[in-house]
Amino acid sequence: MTQSNREEPFRVTNASERAAVRQPVIALMTDFGLRDGFVGIMKGVIAGIVPHAQLIDISHDIAPQNVAAGAWLLSTAYRYFPAGSIFLCVVDPGVGSQRRAIALEAGDWFFVGPDNGLFSYVLAEQPVRQAVALENPAYRLPVVSTTFHGRDIFAPAAAHLARGVPLADFGTILEPHALQRLALNLPRREGGRIEASVIYIDHFGNLVTSIPLTLVPDLFTAPRVRLLVPQHNLTIERRQPFFAGEAGEDEPFVYSDSAGYVGIAIRNGNAAARLGMSVGEAVTLVIEES
Amino acid sequence: MTQSNREEPFRVTNASERAAVRQPVIALMTDFGLRDGFVGIMKGVIAGIVPHAQLIDISHDIAPQNVAAGAWLLSTAYRYFPAGSIFLCVVDPGVGSQRRAIALEAGDWFFVGPDNGLFSYVLAEQPVRQAVALENPAYRLPVVSTTFHGRDIFAPAAAHLARGVPLADFGTILEPHALQRLALNLPRREGGRIEASVIYIDHFGNLVTSIPLTLVPDLFTAPRVRLLVPQHNLTIERRQPFFAGEAGEDEPFVYSDSAGYVGIAIRNGNAAARLGMSVGEAVTLVIEES
Amino acid sequence: MTQSNREEPFRVTNASERAAVRQPVIALMTDFGLRDGFVGIMKGVIAGIVPHAQLIDISHDIAPQNVAAGAWLLSTAYRYFPAGSIFLCVVDPGVGSQRRAIALEAGDWFFVGPDNGLFSYVLAEQPVRQAVALENPAYRLPVVSTTFHGRDIFAPAAAHLARGVPLADFGTILEPHALQRLALNLPRREGGRIEASVIYIDHFGNLVTSIPLTLVPDLFTAPRVRLLVPQHNLTIERRQPFFAGEAGEDEPFVYSDSAGYVGIAIRNGNAAARLGMSVGEAVTLVIEES
Numbered sequence: 001m002t003q004s005n006r007e008e009p010f011r012v013t014n015a016s017e018r019a020a021v022r023q024p025v026i027a028l029m030t031d032f033g034l035r036d037g038f039v040g041i042m043k044g045v046i047a048g049i050v051p052h053a054q055l056i057d058i059s060h061d062i063a064p065q066n067v068a069a070g071a072w073l074l075s076t077a078y079r080y081f082p083a084g085s086i087f088l089c090v091v092d093p094g095v096g097s098q099r100r101a102i103a104l105e106a107g108d109w110f111f112v113g114p115d116n117g118l119f120s121y122v123l124a125e126q127p128v129r130q131a132v133a134l135e136n137p138a139y140r141l142p143v144v145s146t147t148f149h150g151r152d153i154f155a156p157a158a159a160h161l162a163r164g165v166p167l168a169d170f171g172t173i174l175e176p177h178a179l180q181r182l183a184l185n186l187p188r189r190e191g192g193r194i195e196a197s198v199i200y201i202d203h204f205g206n207l208v209t210s211i212p213l214t215l216v217p218d219l220f221t222a223p224r225v226r227l228l229v230p231q232h233n234l235t236i237e238r239r240q241p242f243f244a245g246e247a248g249e250d251e252p253f254v255y256s257d258s259a260g261y262v263g264i265a266i267r268n269g270n271a272a273a274r275l276g277m278s279v280g281e282a283v284t285l286v287i288e289e290s
Numbered sequence: 291m292t293q294s295n296r297e298e299p300f301r302v303t304n305a306s307e308r309a310a311v312r313q314p315v316i317a318l319m320t321d322f323g324l325r326d327g328f329v330g331i332m333k334g335v336i337a338g339i340v341p342h343a344q345l346i347d348i349s350h351d352i353a354p355q356n357v358a359a360g361a362w363l364l365s366t367a368y369r370y371f372p373a374g375s376i377f378l379c380v381v382d383p384g385v386g387s388q389r390r391a392i393a394l395e396a397g398d399w400f401f402v403g404p405d406n407g408l409f410s411y412v413l414a415e416q417p418v419r420q421a422v423a424l425e426n427p428a429y430r431l432p433v434v435s436t437t438f439h440g441r442d443i444f445a446p447a448a449a450h451l452a453r454g455v456p457l458a459d460f461g462t463i464l465e466p467h468a469l470q471r472l473a474l475n476l477p478r479r480e481g482g483r484i485e486a487s488v489i490y491i492d493h494f495g496n497l498v499t500s501i502p503l504t505l506v507p508d509l510f511t512a513p514r515v516r517l518l519v520p521q522h523n524l525t526i527e528r529r530q531p532f533f534a535g536e537a538g539e540d541e542p543f544v545y546s547d548s549a550g551y552v553g554i555a556i557r558n559g560n561a562a563a564r565l566g567m568s569v570g571e572a573v574t575l576v577i578e579e580s
Numbered sequence: 581m582t583q584s585n586r587e588e589p590f591r592v593t594n595a596s597e598r599a600a601v602r603q604p605v606i607a608l609m610t611d612f613g614l615r616d617g618f619v620g621i622m623k624g625v626i627a628g629i630v631p632h633a634q635l636i637d638i639s640h641d642i643a644p645q646n647v648a649a650g651a652w653l654l655s656t657a658y659r660y661f662p663a664g665s666i667f668l669c670v671v672d673p674g675v676g677s678q679r680r681a682i683a684l685e686a687g688d689w690f691f692v693g694p695d696n697g698l699f700s701y702v703l704a705e706q707p708v709r710q711a712v713a714l715e716n717p718a719y720r721l722p723v724v725s726t727t728f729h730g731r732d733i734f735a736p737a738a739a740h741l742a743r744g745v746p747l748a749d750f751g752t753i754l755e756p757h758a759l760q761r762l763a764l765n766l767p768r769r770e771g772g773r774i775e776a777s778v779i780y781i782d783h784f785g786n787l788v789t790s791i792p793l794t795l796v797p798d799l800f801t802a803p804r805v806r807l808l809v810p811q812h813n814l815t816i817e818r819r820q821p822f823f824a825g826e827a828g829e830d831e832p833f834v835y836s837d838s839a840g841y842v843g844i845a846i847r848n849g850n851a852a853a854r855l856g857m858s859v860g861e862a863v864t865l866v867i868e869e870s
Contacts, residue, residue: 023342025334029330032783033783034324034614034641035639035782035783036639036653037638037657040607040636040638041660043637044607047603047662047665048661048662051603051634052603054337056330056334056337056345057330057333059325059330060324061324061325073326073327076327080331080334080441081337081338082334085334093823093848095822096822096824097825145838146822146836147835147836147838151660151838202328203328241386242386242387242436242437243383244383244384244386244387244389245387255436256437257437258435258438268355270354313632315631317624324614344627344635346620346627347620348620348621349617349620351614363617367617367620367624370624370625370628370731371628372624372627372628375624375627492615492616493613493618494644494645531676532676532727533674533727534673534674534676534679545726545727546725546726548727548728
């Protein structure tokens, strides 16, 4: 009843529809915010190279320079984009330093950005078909600044990819194992017990844990489940498959978040604010196995 | 001099221009915010189904789960979109529960979203040509979550509509009177007196009342007008057709808001903050009829 | 090593690529915010007139009615857009008053908005090819409000321009010298000394000064440079071409901002917050000339 879509990505299967995909998709994710014009400038650069791309914003409000947060958010989104989509991702505290600029094809998609761990979940979840260092000056702006590679290197690379330039033309081929990866601390299940943490708080204040729903197929069928939040001396036993259920307006419950993880919510309320919980806080899920 | 555009929607009348409308418009309005990637994911789903749509954001900052605020904002926007535009609207506290998912053709436009009153103004203002329940699994994602129907049901429906799928293919035909509607509390004029309330505060701090300009064609020609704000013991008599007029920098005045309603503003200032007024506050307009 | 891109705009030079630019670009910049639907409404109007335009947001978070801030932000962005792009810019405290609505071709681009100084940098930097007053009712909405010319005048004008309507059809030709301009207070260099100010604080808290990098080609090669901030009794001597350099985590440094100006940053930190500096604050750059 409450399954994740993570393992079953959506596909356009009708061949004539697929043929109609003449408009390449470039999806953008950054920590630039929308106030300063940085994102618009990148799109202006893209429009000069590939005028007919469909430009889709995933988020530009990644916490500044928080590579891990960006990596996670990307993991919740990319599967829902059509095959061939190009993800232009810039959370880049090392801009201008020796960190590499890369592009890669993984699964059915392309990814462009700094080689700093931003693609860690993608690399863990998808087979890497090819990866390259972005070195070819033909696919950069004529002058490359030291502080805005989103504009000068990454946006042009994504746009030229969308035009059909092969990955290998951008620079040196990289071995997948040479790409930077973050330690993801994926939780493991030991019997019915899973040690995890809060990994994200969404716009509504729902708390998303690091426990993938694939690890708990019995979340809603086990006779009893307890989510322990030791720091707040809290135990949540109520489970609810959707928000508008029977829980009282102040009672937290466990639900299956649409990103594919176990979450904590309060009906019509902001769970993070009401419970005082924040990202990184430890939680333990205990499933009474039948 | 100061008329509303509400009654005279803009139309492309040139036939060759109309023929050129090969790029369907999908306009999105939600309470998802832009930080979490939810909106980008919906657009990714759409791009996989109808790659060449023009995707336009109306707002994603509706107050969380405030269906009435979403309904009102939609009413200020839809007339300005070309005939055939599809409005994908998700303010959906009841997601996953028994509330229906619907699509409808009303006036010259299509609307897709939850059947919870979000289309109340549209239903009051436009003839409903057809309405359906979104039931056909062919036009949903293969797996439907219990918490993100924007992604799994509404975005695919809007995209398939944009591809040309007829409304009737989506599910059971619904009678218009069976659709959920909010009580709109539209003000009435009794002589020169109108009891109303503040319905919206915009980004500039302008206070928009629930009094349609169509109810007060004499707003700027009557010898005297008083807008009473009893809770703040305030009477506003100055009328001004635009912001940069003769009012002093601290003096509130009545103006004709571009959404089609009587508003209260302060020149170069934030009226809501200066007057301490908020949404829901009662106001009375008294027009001295000549 | 650390040059501005400002003097060397990006161009698509390949002729076949240029021919492919069948999708006109309309770039939008306003102080409307994204909450109220104003921007979406303008895009809806555009889509009804020119369905296939590529609509790109530069920023909608210009400080309300701050024409100078809008003028500056536009100056950092327009060069990166393809030739022929149309900039639809609305920061318009004088809406509804006697201020003119204008469109102009300057350099390789078109600009549409109020004649209130919003195009001051563009006018200082680019040759004006033609400028007109937006007067022709055929290129406005049928009813023009007194408070939302973005919707009723500017968006239709930009869209009709994108359709190919010649500038001269919109109204009276204006002499370039008759257009409103702000006093830009561009700093001058006297020997190695430049008196300037903080002109912008970006999303990351980096402080951008009004000193163009073109004025200080020796910024990173001079034996010594001092940036004086008298109000905070601060002298910054460290120079660093990019953010991830050798400066300690609390040590401010001078860098070359991607907008083409001298900036002040703190590694992995918010310089404005840490130093307590704000827009308008005076700074003096002293370059020891070798």
